[in-house]
Amino acid sequence: MGAGHHHGPAGSEPHGSVRWALALIVPLALATLAGLVWLWPSDSPSDAPSTGTLSRHKATVVEVVLGACAKPADAPIDLGGEPVVEAEPVDPRRCGTATLQLTSGPQDGQYASVNLPTGPGSHVYEAGDDVLVIETPGVEGVDRFQLSDHDRSDALWTVAAAFVLAVVAFGRWRGLAALAGLAITFTLLVLFLIPAILAGSPPLLVAIVCAAAVILAVLYLTHGFSPTTTLAVLGTLAALALTGILATAAIGLAHLNGITDESSFYLDYNYAINTQGLLLASIIIGSLGVLDDVTVTQAATVRELAAANPSYGFGDLYRAGARVGRAHIASVINTIVLAYAGASLPLLLLFRIGEQSVGEVLTNPVVAQEIVRSAAGTLGLIAAVPLTTALAAFTASRNRGIATALPTRTPERI
The missing domain is CATH 2.40.50 (OB fold (Dihydrolipoamide Acetyltransferase, E2P))
Structure with missing residues (x-):
C-alpha cells in the first residue's frame, strides 16, 4: 500500500534513514506488544451484577x-x-x-x-x-x-454499507486500507481497552498502550511503511505523551475526580474503577484521532518541500513546514472546541434554564472537565507540529548530506 502523502520516487530514501527509523520504531513496537500481552484481560468470569431473568x-x-x-x-x-x-x-x-x-x-x-x-x-x-x-x-x-x-x-447496517461504499468508491485501495485501520481501532477498543479497564487495570496505562498500538498499526497500514510514516508515528507518540502529562497536571490543579454523571458514579460505586484515571484515558484516546492527521500532514509537507527545494537546509525546511502547520492548527482547534460544545449542548441548555451565571457554569465540574479535556488535547496538538516538523526537517537535511557524500556512479557505456 502506498503512503498517504507520499509523492516522491520510490526508494529515494538513503539506507541510513531507514536504519535510523527502525532503531526507534522496533523498540517502541516491542514495548507496545509486551504491554498488550501483559494487560490483555483474561477470560475469567466477570464480577458484574447479574441482570436477573429478564x-x-x-x-x-x-x-x-x-x-x-x-x-x-x-x-x-x-x-x-x-x-x-x-x-x-x-x-x-x-x-x-x-x-x-x-x-x-x-x-x-x-x-x-x-x-x-x-x-x-x-x-x-x-x-x-x-x-x-x-x-x-x-x-x-x-x-x-x-x-x-x-x-x-437494519438502519445502522444501511448507514454502514453506504459509508463503506463511499469510502471505497472514492479512496479505492487507500479507502480499503483506511477501513482496515478503522476495524483494528474498533477491535482494540472493544476487545482490549474496555475489558482491561473493567478487569481493574490502570485506565491511564491501558489507554497509553492501546493508543500506541493503534498508532503503529493504523498509520503503517494506511500510509505504508516509509520514513515519512515513521516520523509521523514518532511525532504522534511524543505529542500524546505530552498530552498525558499536561492532562494529569490540569486534572490535579482543577481537583477533578472524573465523576460528573450517573455513568461515572455507577462505575466508581459498583466496580471501584479509578474514574480520574478513566478521565485521563478518555483525553488520550480522544486526542489520538486529530493528532495522527496533523503529524502525517507535517511529515509529508516537509518531505515535499525538501524534494521541491533541494537547497533548503534544516532551518528553511522547519520554518516552511511550521507555517503550514500553523494554518492547519488554526482550523483544527476550532474543530475540537466545537465538537466538545456540540456534545455538551443539552447540558449547557440546562444551565441556561437554571439561570446560572457564566462563572458558575464554567466552574461546574462537568463543564470544567470538558475545558480541561479541550485544553490538554489542544496543547498536545500544538506541540505535535514543531515536534514532527523538526524530526522531518532533521531527517530530510541529514539525508541530503548523506546523498551528497555518496559517490556518483558513471553510467556504463554499451
Whole structure:
C-alpha cells in the first residue's frame, strides 16, 4: 500500500534513514506488544451484577390503540430556583396499548399486548415499527412484555454499507486500507481497552498502550511503511505523551475526580474503577484521532518541500513546514472546541434554564472537565507540529548530506 502523502520516487530514501527509523520504531513496537500481552484481560468470569431473568427480544408493532392519559401529578417540579415549573401533560400518542408480533426468541411468531411507555423521554411507537421488548418470565398479561426501544439494526447496517461504499468508491485501495485501520481501532477498543479497564487495570496505562498500538498499526497500514510514516508515528507518540502529562497536571490543579454523571458514579460505586484515571484515558484516546492527521500532514509537507527545494537546509525546511502547520492548527482547534460544545449542548441548555451565571457554569465540574479535556488535547496538538516538523526537517537535511557524500556512479557505456 502506498503512503498517504507520499509523492516522491520510490526508494529515494538513503539506507541510513531507514536504519535510523527502525532503531526507534522496533523498540517502541516491542514495548507496545509486551504491554498488550501483559494487560490483555483474561477470560475469567466477570464480577458484574447479574441482570436477573429478564430477556430481550425483537418484535414488530402490529397495531396501536390509543387511550386516555393519566392526569400528571399536581406537585410542581422544583429545579432548585425560581420560577417553579409545572408538570407537563403526557403526549397522547404515548397513552394506550400496542399489539406486537415477536420476531426472535422461543416465542417467534407469537403475538403479545403491551402498554405504551409514558415516562419522560419515552418513544412514540406506530404500526410497522421494529422494536425491542423486555420479557419478565412468570408474569402474564400486558405486564409480561415491556417496550424498550426501536430496533435500529437494519438502519445502522444501511448507514454502514453506504459509508463503506463511499469510502471505497472514492479512496479505492487507500479507502480499503483506511477501513482496515478503522476495524483494528474498533477491535482494540472493544476487545482490549474496555475489558482491561473493567478487569481493574490502570485506565491511564491501558489507554497509553492501546493508543500506541493503534498508532503503529493504523498509520503503517494506511500510509505504508516509509520514513515519512515513521516520523509521523514518532511525532504522534511524543505529542500524546505530552498530552498525558499536561492532562494529569490540569486534572490535579482543577481537583477533578472524573465523576460528573450517573455513568461515572455507577462505575466508581459498583466496580471501584479509578474514574480520574478513566478521565485521563478518555483525553488520550480522544486526542489520538486529530493528532495522527496533523503529524502525517507535517511529515509529508516537509518531505515535499525538501524534494521541491533541494537547497533548503534544516532551518528553511522547519520554518516552511511550521507555517503550514500553523494554518492547519488554526482550523483544527476550532474543530475540537466545537465538537466538545456540540456534545455538551443539552447540558449547557440546562444551565441556561437554571439561570446560572457564566462563572458558575464554567466552574461546574462537568463543564470544567470538558475545558480541561479541550485544553490538554489542544496543547498536545500544538506541540505535535514543531515536534514532527523538526524530526522531518532533521531527517530530510541529514539525508541530503548523506546523498551528497555518496559517490556518483558513471553510467556504463554499451
